[in-house]
Structures are given as C-alpha cells and as structure tokens.
Amino acid sequence: MGKLRVAVIGAQGRMGTEAVRAVTAAEDLELVAALGRGDRLDALVEAGAQVAVELTHPDAVLENLEFCVRRGIHGVVGTTGWTEERLASLRGWLADSPATGVLIAPNFGIGAVLTMRFAQQAARFFESVEIIESHHPGKADAPSGTAVRTAQLVGAARRAADRGEQPDATMTALDGARGALVDGVPVHSVRLRGLVAHQEVRFGDEGEVLTISHDSMNRSSFMPGVLLGVRRVVETPGLTFGLEHFLDLDD
Ligand SMILES: NC(=O)c1ccc[n+]([C@@H]2O[C@H](COP(=O)([O-])OP(=O)(O)OC[C@H]3O[C@@H](n4cnc5c(N)ncnc54)[C@H](O)[C@@H]3O)[C@@H](O)[C@H]2O)c1
Ligand SMILES: O=C(O)C1=N[C@H](C(=O)O)CCC1
Numbered sequence: 001m002g003k004l005r006v007a008v009i010g011a012q013g014r015m016g017t018e019a020v021r022a023v024t025a026a027e028d029l030e031l032v033a034a035l036g037r038g039d040r041l042d043a044l045v046e047a048g049a050q051v052a053v054e055l056t057h058p059d060a061v062l063e064n065l066e067f068c069v070r071r072g073i074h075g076v077v078g079t080t081g082w083t084e085e086r087l088a089s090l091r092g093w094l095a096d097s098p099a100t101g102v103l104i105a106p107n108f109g110i111g112a113v114l115t116m117r118f119a120q121q122a123a124r125f126f127e128s129v130e131i132i133e134s135h136h137p138g139k140a141d142a143p144s145g146t147a148v149r150t151a152q153l154v155g156a157a158r159r160a161a162d163r164g165e166q167p168d169a170t171m172t173a174l175d176g177a178r179g180a181l182v183d184g185v186p187v188h189s190v191r192l193r194g195l196v197a198h199q200e201v202r203f204g205d206e207g208e209v210l211t212i213s214h215d216s217m218n219r220s221s222f223m224p225g226v227l228l229g230v231r232r233v234v235e236t237p238g239l240t241f242g243l244e245h246f247l248d249l250d251d
Helices: 014-025 042-046 061-070 084-095 110-125 145-160 219-233
Strands: 004-009 029-035 051-054 074-077 101-104 128-135 180-182 185-191 197-205 208-216 238-241
Touching: 004 014, 004 219, 014 029, 014 051, 014 219, 029 042, 051 061, 051 219, 061 074, 061 084, 074 219, 084 238, 101 219, 110 145, 110 197, 110 208, 110 219, 128 145, 145 180, 145 185, 145 197, 208 219
Parallel strands: 004 029, 004 051, 051 074, 074 101, 101 238, 128 185
Antiparallel strands: 128 197, 180 185, 197 208
C-alpha cells in the first residue's frame, strides 16, 4: 500500500508547524501540501491530498472543511470554537459525501483525553465541580474547546445521576468572577505568558476535594494524537467528535 497523502492547513501556525514536522517524519505518510492564510484551497486537490489536518482559526475552519468534505478529502480538525449550529452544517456536508470522514478533536493530547474521561466518571460522586483552564495569551477562544467539552461531559453525567444545581450562596459578584457557566459547570479561563495548555477539574464534597489535572508542556505532545487521527479517519466515515473514539478506552 502507498503512503497516505496528507495536507496541513494552517501550516505556519504554532500547531501547524508541529504537524508538518510530524507528518514529514512519519514513514507511512507523505506531506503533499502545507497551506497558510491566503493560499488557494484548490492546491489540496491538485496535490491529491487524501486527508487534511485543519489547524487554523474558528473563523476559517468551516469554509476549509466544506471545501474538503465536498471533494471527499477526509479531515482531522484541531481548531476549536464548535457549536451545535456549526456541527449541523458539517453533518449536512458529510451526509452529501457519505464515504468521507472528519475527526474533530477538542484536544489531541492523550492525557487530556483521559482527563475528560476521568472527570466524566467522577462527576456523579461529587456535589460541586469547577473547571480552571490555563493557556498561552495568543489563544483566540475562551473557554478552551477542551474545557467546554469537559463541562459538557460532566454536566451530562450529573444530569444522568439526578445531581441538582451546585451549592453556591453568592449574592453579589463582579462580572466574570464566578466564571462562565457551561452545562451548569463554572469554567474559569486564565491566559498567561509562559503557559501552553493546562486544565484542572476540581470536584468537592463534604470533607474532600478531588483535583484531576493535566499539563501540555509543548505542542509536540499533541502530535501522536494528530497522527492517530490521520490514520484512523480514512476508515471512519462521518463525524467523529473526540479522539477518545479512536483510543479503545473501554477495552
Ligand atoms: N485540538 C488540539 O489538541 C489543539 C491544540 C492546540 C491548538 N488547538 C487549536 O488549533 C487552532 C490553531 O492553534 P494555533 O495555536 O496553532 O494557532 P496559530 O494562530 O498559531 O496558527 C493558526 C494558523 O492558521 C493560519 N490561518 C488562519 N486562517 C487560515 C486560512 N483560512 N487558511 C489557512 N491558514 C489560515 C494563521 O495564519 C496561522 O498561521 C486553534 O483553534 C487552537 O485552539 C487545538
Ligand atoms: O493552544 C490552544 O489554543 C489549545 N486549544 C485547544 C483547546 O481550546 O482546548 C487544546 C489545547 C490547546
């Protein structure tokens, strides 16, 4: 079998630079295109790309994915900012191109995916939960895609366990002091020079606190997840949301 032909969109960015390096170094993959802002998407077709790794900006990702899916190019997406409305558009394009696969990974870090899974498992046992995510100050979106996904998973697990609202006697608060409420879970976003990507999920109950915490120290740590996504997406038509679906976590 020949090498899988891979393109990177957003190739000059922080993540894109790492992805270009990782794809180039992988023996079973061939980097056939590296696109930056302003480059023609037609270059993907001309290069014969089979998979596009999308690492751009929430404002650009939908247009790039529509182009790819309509041409049968599979997508591995790290770009954040996903809403139900955006996902519905993507599902529509995929319905018209049923052999095409798209993986959206809020986080490619294996440890971060496990953090989300562990938080989901812990959620039903605790009265209180808050999420603190901390990132570099160049990040465009807040809260992080990882924190939003974690809060959704925790919120769903709390609902399934009939956990009511969290205790909180706050009567007056400055705007933002209690974070953003995502699915009933307060999420606090820190932006600090020197950081890469970090998250703490703090659970509390009478007399005990459980903190599940994960740190990405560099962006090369995301690359095993990106490469796994590239290899698996070509055999997984439709939308896959979350790298956990490619990790066989229940085995
Ligand atoms: N899923 C994950 O594990 C993960 C990890 C890190 C970052 N991210 C996300 O990936 C995205 C990129 O992050 P980053 O830190 O690399 O950002 P960045 O700003 O360093 O890089 C983005 C690059 O995309 C380029 N770009 C913008 N619009 C484009 C377009 N239409 N076509 C081609 N290129 C375009 C920019 O010029 C820039 O070079 C963000 O949404 C971020 O949150 C996800
Ligand atoms: O650096 C970023 O930007 C990151 N974005 C993702 C998110 O929003 O969760 C993953 C972590 C790094």
